[in-house]
Amino acid sequence: MMNLNFKNIADSYLFSTIARKVSEYSAAHPDANIIRLGIGDVTLPLAPAVTKAMHDAVDEMGKQETFHGYGPEQGYDFLKTAVQGYYASHSTKLDADEIFISDGAKSDLGNILDLFDTNITVLVPDPVYPVYVDTNTMAGRKIIFMDANESNGFLPLPDASIHADVIYLCSPNNPTGAAYDRAGLKAWVDYANRENAIILYDAAYECFIVDDTLPRSIYEIEGAETCAIEFCSLSKTAGFTGTRCGYTIVPLALQRDGLSLNKLWLRRQTTKFNGVPYIVQRGAAAVFSEEGLKQIQQNLSYYQQNANVLAQILDELGIWYTGGKNSPYLWLKCPNGMKSWDFFDLLLEKANVVGTPGAGFGANGEGFFRLTAFGDQAKTLEAAGRLKDLLGK
Ligand code: PLP
Numbered sequence: 302m303m304n305l306n307f308k309n310i311a312d313s314y315l316f317s318t319i320a321r322k323v324s325e326y327s328a329a330h331p332d333a334n335i336i337r338l339g340i341g342d343v344t345l346p347l348a349p350a351v352t353k354a355m356h357d358a359v360d361e362m363g364k365q366e367t368f369h370g371y372g373p374e375q376g377y378d379f380l381k382t383a384v385q386g387y388y389a390s391h392s393t394k395l396d397a398d399e400i401f402i403s404d405g406a407k408s409d410l411g412n413i414l415d416l417f418d419t420n421i422t423v424l425v426p427d428p429v430y431p432v433y434v435d436t437n438t439m440a441g442r443k444i445i446f447m448d449a450n451e452s453n454g455f456l457p458l459p460d461a462s463i464h465a466d467v468i469y470l471c472s473p474n475n476p477t478g479a480a481y482d483r484a485g486l487k488a489w490v491d492y493a494n495r496e497n498a499i500i501l502y503d504a505a506y507e508c509f510i511v512d513d514t515l516p517r518s519i520y521e522i523e524g525a526e527t528c529a530i531e532f533c534s535l536s537k538t539a540g541f542t543g544t545r546c547g548y549t550i551v552p553l554a555l556q557r558d559g560l561s562l563n564k565l566w567l568r569r570q571t572t573k574f575n576g577v578p579y580i581v582q583r584g585a586a587a588v589f590s591e592e593g594l595k596q597i598q599q600n601l602s603y604y605q606q607n608a609n610v611l612a613q614i615l616d617e618l619g620i621w622y623t624g625g626k627n628s629p630y631l632w633l634k635c636p637n638g639m640k641s642w643d644f645f646d647l648l649l650e651k652a653n654v655v656g657t658p659g660a661g662f663g664a665n666g667e668g669f670f671r672l673t674a675f676g677d678q679a680k681t682l683e684a685a686g687r688l689k690d691l692l693g694k
Pocket of ligand 1: 404405406407430471474503505534536542546
């Protein structure tokens with residue numbers, strides 16, 4: 302009677318083990334000033350333009366003449382137009398019907414699997430954001446892993462000898478911070494079109510790209526509209542982790558087995574989803590206003606400065622890492638061949654700094670460690686100094 306595939310999902314002990322280790326250490330050392338560089342959540346508040354738009358929307362909801370009930374499941378036109386304008390500002394032309402407003406990338410990354418048969422092969426990079434593996438495992442799909450490692454800079458390229466039906470790419474990546482260049486993405490797009498595969502492209506961290514030569518959307522790559530679905534989110538772009546809003550792009554040109562994936566997704570969403578709250582969509586649209594974009598850029602710059610501080614220390618220490626430049630994540634090789642959890646213990650005990658052991662993101666994460674730039678600036682600076690003192694000896 303039950304979906305027994307749930308038995309195959311690995312329990313995630315990563316963040317609970319970190320929390321337990323930190324609380325045990327704090328209990329034994331109550332005076333320790335612990336700095337957390339493990340967090341993947343934002344810390345800065347919503348931009349004033351966003352809260353103003355949301356307040357105004359609340360007022361509208363309280364008046365008969367401007368009250369909103371059920372909205373379009375795929376999002377209000379005012380927000381779709383704003384997203385369309387954002388893509389256009391990065392030279393990507395989208396049709397409004399290709400944009401689906403969601404309550405965040407995580408839901409859509411899981412829900413999109415409704416469109417695919419169970420009996421397909423799914424290709425997932427290792428290490429990876431755990432949602433891709435767990436959602437497919439729940440549905441009983443076969444997953445094959447591709448190695449992301451030091452030798453490919455944690456940016457694996459297609460292996461022509463392997464066939465996949467669905468491919469997950471995340472760029473800039475969580476946990477590695479590595480971002481594909483145009484040539485890398487082009488190789489994936491060509492492979493997917495050749496294999497009749499679909500790329501599920503997670504662009505949740507596109508807003509951290511500062512290098513203009515790197516693509517912010519897979520649709521900047523020729524041929525992507527016939528093989529890729531893109532997922533994006535305002536969570537990291539504009540601090541919407543607790544407010545919930547994202548968008549998914551399903552091109553009108555995307556067809557498989559004689560079916561339009563855009564039409565299937567519309568049908569799926571209108572059947573199982575009733576849209577993002579009007580108030581939240583008004584706040585989201587304000588992100589893309591001139592004022593909103595300026596304000597969120599200040600927050601992004603704050604995080605980018607943290608990333609720069611951490612990157613500079615790793616450079617000084619001669620530690621190999623990816624990310625930190627077009628990403629809020631730094632993925633470093635643990636010094637002296639240490640294992641991820643041993644390095645975690647060392648940093649906690651000797652520097653009172655908490656990060657995330659890479660082994661928690663997949664087998665290839667062993668020996669690596671993730672630091673994040675989402676913390677307080679003064680504390681990040683202090684943590685960087687402690688890392689230098691500890692590891693520079
Ligand atoms: N995709 C990646 C790679 C993430 O790291 C995260 C959140 O940490 C998400 C998606 C989830 O985004 P959202 O908050 O929009 O659900």
